[in-house]
Amino acid sequence: MTVVTFVSALSLAAWLWLLLARGFFWRTDVRLPAREEPAVWPSVCVVVPARDEAAVLPASLPSLLAQDYPGRAEVFLIDDGSTDGTGGLACELARRHGGLPLTVTSPGEPPAGWTGKLWAVRHGIDLARAREPEYLLLTDADIAHAPDSLRALVSAAGTGGFDVVSQMARLRVESLWERLVVPAFVYFFAQLYPFRWIGGGGAGAGSGRRNGTRTAAAAGGCVLLRTGAAERARIPDAIRHAVIDDVALARAVKGCGGRVWLGLADGVDSVRPYPRLHDLWRMVSRSAYAQLRHNPLVLAGTVVGLALVYLVPPASVFVGLAAGQGATAVLGGAAWLVMAGTYLPMLRYYRQPWWLAPLLPFTAFLYLLMTVDSAVQHYRGRGAAWKGRTYARPDAVPEEG
The missing domain is CATH 3.90.550.10 (Spore Coat Polysaccharide Biosynthesis Protein SpsA; Chain A)
Known part of the structure; x- marks a missing residue:
């Protein structure tokens, strides 16, 4: 088994775990739970x-x-x-x-x-x-x-x-x-x-x-x-x-x-x-590094994880087909198929066409760049900036007396 084939198999295993063991996150049927109107309405x-x-x-x-x-x-x-x-x-x-x-x-x-x-x-x-x-x-x-x-x-x-x-x-x-x-x-x-x-x-x-x-x-x-x-x-x-x-x-x-x-x-x-990519980029990047607790090691792990889960499947398909490695292409294709299948319910919720599902690796790559940019802006002193304000990370905030 080549290294590329092994990584492709690892990506497929990650997708099978996400499909079955991550709380069925991909389903969109979690709506307001069953409810009864109260006899007296609270203020x-x-x-x-x-x-x-x-x-x-x-x-x-x-x-x-x-x-x-x-x-x-x-x-x-x-x-x-x-x-x-x-x-x-x-x-x-x-x-x-x-x-x-x-x-x-x-x-x-x-x-x-x-x-x-x-x-x-x-x-x-x-x-x-x-x-x-x-x-x-x-x-x-x-x-x-x-x-x-x-x-x-x-x-x-x-x-x-x-x-x-x-x-x-x-x-x-x-x-x-x-x-x-x-x-x-x-x-x-x-x-x-x-x-x-x-x-x-x-x-x-x-x-x-x-x-x-x-x-x-x-x-x-x-x-x-x-x-x-x-x-x-x-x-x-x-x-x-x-x-x-x-x-x-x-x-x-x-x-x-x-x-x-x-x-x-x-x-x-x-x-x-959010008509432009720039608008969406700012929305995500302003808080992405805060989500990672401003930790460079967590950032590195996130980048590797995003690449393994979202970028490896299409890359495996193209590399496998170009190099004549059928197993690599099949493993990558299976992971890509599971990925797209888990994305379809969210696209239906947003009333979007099904053909956007195979494009999820491209969108994930954008999010990877947004996350890295969030860290870069943080270390430049412009992290978590929104509407004219820039906020310090929590460990730089003085405690109240």
């Missing part, structure tokens, strides 16, 4: 951190204000130092559309050790506490919600006894680059954090036997959080410096004994466009 405060979001607010904020929720609910939009009139536009949209009460306020610049988003979230939660809500809905300013979104989230949390119910918003897929990159982004996220391992029981979420695992994640665009759980986990203070704040939030809640559920959304959509 909810919606917290929306927003920084320079005037371009997307007209397509998102009215959907929040129009929520068909039987209980008491109100919206707090926290204007995080916007320079495009975000706060004023939010007030105008509320006057024009009516619906749930809206409070618009600004917390000022975040102190050292806080990301801007989490400082805004803290301000919103502080305001919400005066209303004594049972739940907090943390949602981004670019997320549009179906009219029954809030009642579905609250019903699912109450029925399943969850402290966090989070939905991965359906991202926009209209431009060529969005079609190539966006479904893969959610696919890779599910591979890293298998939804069935996070939530356990509930419809489409497995038997719940893995609910005791440490796997925890949430999708920051839509997080329903029980107020009591937020207080026990000291949210957001305990995660104030987290760039990947949604995953940090879920880990903090689960670490305090809370129950977390995460799945794909129906009726929760991002309206933010």
Whole structure:
């Protein structure tokens, strides 16, 4: 057996393991679990951190204000130092559309050790506490919600006894680059954090036997959080410096004994466009190295792993055919086939054509470059940059006294 053939066999073995032993991450049937509407609807405060979001607010904020929720609910939009009139536009949209009460306020610049988003979230939660809500809905300013979104989230949390119910918003897929990159982004996220391992029981979420695992994640665009759980986990203070704040939030809640559920959304959509590759590149690279804990060894292992799993299969096919090594070509082709097959459900979820599935190695190569670029920007002092702010890695953040 040649080295190339051995590596091809290793790649196929990795894909068979991913197919069968990684929580069936590739399935897209993990949706809101079975739920019953409560006899008395709990109160909810919606917290929306927003920084320079005037371009997307007209397509998102009215959907929040129009929520068909039987209980008491109100919206707090926290204007995080916007320079495009975000706060004023939010007030105008509320006057024009009516619906749930809206409070618009600004917390000022975040102190050292806080990301801007989490400082805004803290301000919103502080305001919400005066209303004594049972739940907090943390949602981004670019997320549009179906009219029954809030009642579905609250019903699912109450029925399943969850402290966090989070939905991965359906991202926009209209431009060529969005079609190539966006479904893969959610696919890779599910591979890293298998939804069935996070939530356990509930419809489409497995038997719940893995609910005791440490796997925890949430999708920051839509997080329903029980107020009591937020207080026990000291949210957001305990995660104030987290760039990947949604995953940090879920880990903090689960670490305090809370129950977390995460799945794909129906009726929760991002309206933010990413028309160019540059836009998507910035979205991924700003936090990719933070996901690797700013560790060069983890980065090297990630690069090798991505190459073995995603790049070796097509390379084996072409090398095997060119060199007349039939076994190498067959092994590579089998791995490529399994890879494409696991990607098809996500493409169907995003209503994309099947022929994008064999192109996943190309997209994975782009993600590999984005990850390396994230590390390069970090060491140049420009890592985790977003909307005019650059954040230090956690071990460089001073602790509060």
